[in-house]
Amino acid sequence: MSVVPSVFRKNRKRVEPLAFHKKRKHEDRPSTAADEWRDAFERDRDRILYSSAFRRLAGVAQVAAVREQHLLHNRLTHCLKVGQMGRRLAQRLLADDEGFDGGLARDNRQSLPDIVEAAGLAHDIGHPPFGHAVEGVLREKMNPYGGFEGNAQSFRVMTKLAVRADKYDGLNLTRPTLNAILKYPRYREAKHKATEWHDRSHGQKWGVYRSEARDFAFARESIDDGDNAPGVTCDGRCGQVRSAAAVLMDWADDISYVTHDVYDYFRAGLMPLNVLGDSEERFLEFARNRLEEQKNSNWQEFKKAYDVIVKDVPLVAWGETREERVWLYEWMNRLITRFINAVEVKSPSMVSVRSEEQYLAEVLKQLTFFHVIDKPKLALAQEGQKKIIGELFDELLGAHDPKAGAAGSLKWPVLLQEFYKRMERESETGDYLWADDERSSRAVCDYICLLTEDQAVDLYQRMTGRSVSQGSIFGAWFD
Template sequence: MPAGNNAEFHARRRFGQPLDSDPRSPFERDRDRILYSSSFRRLAGITQVAAVREHHLLHNRLTHSLKVAQVGRRMAQRLCKDYPDFANDVPGGPDGFPDIVESAGLAHDIGHPPFGHTAETVLHKKMSLHEGFEGNAQTFRALTKLAVHAHVDHGLNLTRATLDAVLKYPRYEGEEVSESADRTWPFRERGSKWGVYRSEEQDFNFAREGEVCPGERSLAAFLMDWADDVSYVTHDLYDYFRGGLMPLHALHSECSDEFMGFARARRKGAGYKDFEEDMFKEQYRDLKRLMPDRGWRDTREDRKILDKFQHELLTLFFNAVTVVDHHGRWQIRIDKIAEYQVEVIKELTFFYVIRRPGLAMVQRGQKKIIETLFDDLMEMFARHRKGAKDPDHPVPMLLDDIYDGMVRHEKVSGFNRPHEERRARAVCDYICALTEDQAINLCERLSGNSVSQGSIFGTWF
């Protein structure tokens, strides 16, 4: 049978345990530390797909994360109830494992910059000489270095189990992903990206201690990743239909040849392995039968119909999760049909929403904002430091503080990077601490586009 759970090992924190008599479990504390952090609250100002200023009531990164956490927790609770042997072996046991998965769901997007994946692309290019940029790696960095807790100087000082659960892609940039059988689509065991910077190597080693398969997600991270996908394809689909972006009611009758060709081309570009095209088509046909049969008019009946559709999807994906004892190790399995249904909805989202010219134009402007911020802050910070923090060359106070904190942490850890790289990483960290409104406001101030509305009371920067 799989190795037993060592409660003390998984509940350990890298920088010591609290000494007070708080009745909460270590994993309940993790959840509360994340929930009450300013890094988490900031997600209310970060886009999911459309801009957070849209007039329609759309999910942002905060509401998305809350639902990922809720879906993940309920799945973990069901698995612990249905599989008692599994529940007794997983980190935290039947009481703590749901807390761990929920915490990972709350935290999984904390590192995302303003404008989401659009900004990720820009920052990765800007950081190409300095290990690059990756939103999941930035999340791990935020939790272990940048987020603030009253009693530690190293992020939130979360337990080993929670840190491991956040690692959706537990490897560094450039590390090869195994080409063994478990790397065939849909990549659930490992994923296809990377998710940690070298500067967090000691934190990464602490989180991954005891994991027997390098590069493979922990059970909690696996479940959080599925909950992330489920939330994305159900709750965001709800938004797109209500906003008139995705004509779910028209899928019953409209020709699907164009969509099928689009989806097939995207998979070819992504290099999917062992993907079954016939299964994809079959699940597209089955999902169409569940779709609302009329367009959105914002009536109570419309909301009931859409809620029923969303409930049916959530039930399908919720019940698709099982566990097995595979050669002495527990593995979580997702039903094949559910995987293809999720893929269909992802492709529908790209087809109807993400490739829209209107969104592309908005993203073009967002890229320019991030490019301008990065370049201007790099230049300002260089002058600021050369002038020994001369008041004639000011920078945002938080940027200065992030840089000084980086120097302190590197002295302790022994990780010593060149000044230019440290400066660039500090600028990235600062940009990833902003909401989208703050990024726009700061860009306008630096460019002079809103100088007539400038104010000395801009204390947030």
């Protein structure tokens, strides 16, 4: 098969068949002459964009519930912006430094924007209904069975749960794209490598389950961060260094998160940027306590970044006038431009992000926590959301009897039954040996993480006979 990557399209030069850097784990269908103009990484992006798992993100909250009447970002619009932001970051670096290849073969260098965008689209695809609010519930439920982590779940969706062909599970993405999705390339039990707070080449969390060991090994096969010789097969111990594409995606995630959350909640009246000074002492105490939990962060650098933000905030409350809308757009644009320009080439295969801009992003993140996330209006709503997911998990798990064979799962929705059967095939082929209780729990977790919030609420009400409040945090009578 011949492929014409974008870098060669002007000259119409033919290139060799898929190289190691474009390799997929499973042999794919032969491409037709009609779609040879797409290279392997463009196909990855399209596969993610057209998956039902991606489309489902329109029904999952970013912070507040998707039902709110204020025009707020949801997980879908967030992921679209992360993908777009990541693409622009990669394009800027390739334009500024001809020696930068992002760890790709030189012939694939110009495909880095497609890889980063694909990872941005996929990065939250495994997050459960109601987002981060309920992740702690699933971590507790799954603690005896390999744990739960939203990023590990995203990798599992891409490699196992998404459906594209009958010959294999998952979307069969290329190695560089899978590696870019791995924000935290290590298992739960792997010892975390301590790094400086602003060193984005390593993540603070873990990001892959043992059940995806073979996919993880495939994605990381040629990674060398000094712990292993290049080219060895990874058994999960081949280092925790992210790829350059993963670093760009992670920074794009932070940029998008802090800017559109501030934008949303200032316009909604929940974040009074015009009077930050009135609560400065309480905010700085709040932020300092939270930063003490982050190792190696520098309080003086945070305080300097806070002073920068305060000097550039509006002087009047939001009123929806044209002038205010223009001002807010220009302020966001200045911040985003500064964040984009903070990325620097560290080596031909790696990038870094200036610490000053990381502290600016951290200030905006802590302002969102202080004014919105840690307030009673949202906190109490999230307590109810946690109960919905926790009780739904227990109800689904209790509706299954593994000793009853096929009849034991008849009370389960069809998709959940399919997940359970797929795991049975994994045990039979030796891909992963599932214990009965682990298998049932993981299947239930997988199913919940592919529901929208409305679907989760509806299923909960059907299984428990209890109704659920759909109140707005903006209409709450308490503060």
